[in-house]
Amino acid sequence: MRIYLPAILFLFFLICCNHTQPNNKRIIPKPPKQQLLKSQPTYSYNIENHLKNYTKLISDIKKEKKYYTRQNDLNRVKRVTYTLLNDSIFPYWYGTPWDYNGTSEKPLKGSVACGYFVTTTLRDVGFPVQRISWAQEPSSVLINKICNPSTIKMFSNLKDLKKYLKKQPNQSLFILGLDSHVGFVTKENNKLFFTHSSYSGEKMVKKDLLENAIPVTSSKSFLIGNVLDNKRLLKQWLSS
Structure with a gap:
């Protein structure tokens, strides 16, 4: 018996090392985390699974909206939609190719132009956005349709824009229109x-x-508006 005891103990050790605990389930699925600001993101997961997970995310958001509709708390809606966009929806799109004529509705599938990226992600989080027509408009039109009018500001240099943004609270979401580009600004x-x-x-x-x-440092004009300070938009999120 002493002869086989070390071998038995070694086998038991291997079995224990290979045992893994089941993952906790998430209410809303998230993509694998990517390193922020990485110039060459590595996507080691299957694209089809990525798209299925994104579709499930959008479906789960629609289900969650029913709960927040009952609560009717706009401040909470503001926090929830910010988190959904910044922490869930945007990361799914990282690495999706840009093209001037890109109109993709699916992350990592096809290509997407800057305006279509803005309107598609806002639509997917649940805002009533005209994805195609608004994406084709100048950024000034898009900003005026979506943002709180009292928060829309124009700056002629980046220094003044940053000075303004530094006074804004954390977890703020803006649309920034540039000379020939548009995107989201977040403060974290x-x-x-x-x-x-x-x-x-x-x-x-x-x-x-x-x-x-x-695109920011090369621009000579900066039009910015706060998305989530628009109470009308938040109410539409609850009712749509």
Whole structure:
């Protein structure tokens, strides 16, 4: 018996090492985390599964809306829609190729232009957005249709834009229109980010530090508006 005891113990050790605990279920699925600002994101997961998970995410959002409709709390809706966009929907789109004529509705499938990225993600989170017609309009039209009118500001230089944004609270979501580009600005932990379908560099959907985004630094005009300060839009989210 002493002869076989070490072998039995070693086999037991291997079995224990290979045992894994089941993953906890999530109410809303999220994509695998990507390193922020990575120039060459690596997608090791299956694209078809990625699309299925995204479809499930959109379906789950629709179900969750029923709960928030009963609560009728616009401040809570504001926090929820910000988190859904910034932490769930946007990451699914990272790495999707940019093309001037891109109209894709599915992340990582086909290509998407900057305006279509904005309208598609807003539609998918549950806002009543005209995805095609608004995407084809100048960014000024898009901003005026979606954002709180009292928050819409025009700046002629990046320095003044950043000065304005630094006064805004964290977890703020803006649409920023540039000379020939449009995307989202978010403020997180006092840092400013620009999430957009970029025509420069890697030419894909990505999240840049605002001050590092080439479309931002090369622009001479900046039109910005706050999306989630628009109470009318939040009420439409609840009722749609």
